[in-house]
Amino acid sequence: MKILKKIGSILLVAMLLLVAGVVVHEVFFPGEDPLLMRTIFGSDNGRKPFSNDYDGIDVSHHQGRIDWPVLGANQLVGFVYVKATEGSSHIDSRFHHNVKGARKAGIPVGAYHFLSSKSSIASQFLNFYHQAKPGMLDLRPVVDVEWQGVGAWTTRQLCDSLSRFVWLVEQYYGRKPIIYADAKFYKKHLSGRFSSYPLFIAHYRRKRPSAPGADSLLIWQRSEKGHVAGIGEDVDLDVLMPGVTVDDLRL
Secondary structure, three states: OHHHHHHHHHHHHHHHHHHHHHHHHHHHOOOOOHHHHHHHHOOOOOOOOOOOOOOEEEEOHHHOOOOHHHHHOOOOOOOEEEEEEEOOOEEOOOHHHHHHHHHHOOOOEEEEEEOOOOOOHHHHHHHHHHHOOHHHOOEOOEEEOOHHHHOOOOHHHHHHHHHHHHHHHHHHHOOOOEEEEEHHHHHHHHOOOOOOOOEEEEOOOOOOOOOOOOOOEEEEEEEEEEOOOOOOOOEEEEEEOOOOOHHHHEO
16 A cells, blocks of 8 residues: 555656646747657647648648658658749748758658739749749649639639649649649539649548549548647648559659
8 A cells, every 4th residue: 555655656746747847848938849749748739649641741831830850750741742832922931941841851842832813824933933943842833723812713714824824834844733622613613624634632521532524633632630740730631542652743
């Protein structure tokens, strides 16, 4: 009985010391510390366990500062796409940091442009090209087509504009870009019109997406709520479709 009481006392002291350490950290070093959170909770923020069943991720400034060495040690992160630009003038504030970090960590990296109906296609392509030089990327470019970006266009205007953008990318990068869209958006506005271009489809369901009228569906974005060591915020989780490898994404 005395031994059990002694063990209980030791455990209590250990717990009190742990709590005291967390309090001291928050007072003198406010903000989440990924290493501390991983040590205590087995995750970066203590809210939920790490995700699994993915082949790559895509990130932007919304993920904040990323611990790229930690990601580089994660065997599930086989590739990463990084937001580069939006419209004719916006440059993602973390783009160059993220590209350098990914390459240094040995993760194949690509860049994406968020298409906008607020500016010309030529100016948008130049914005993207000036930031995402072919020599700094491992993977072919992605053009992100979402309703909140292109909602001012009719379907015909969208298809005409997207056709010009992907043509410019192919001319200057030497490979067809990948078109990203939500599954419903693709089926309503793009299906059958871009059959020769590879696709990256967002579909937050357990069942793999389909892409009617497309020759090549490469990537399935299966979640926007992933939790990955080294990233303090939720992150998009991407899965390669059956038979697809990272080599199929390369420039």
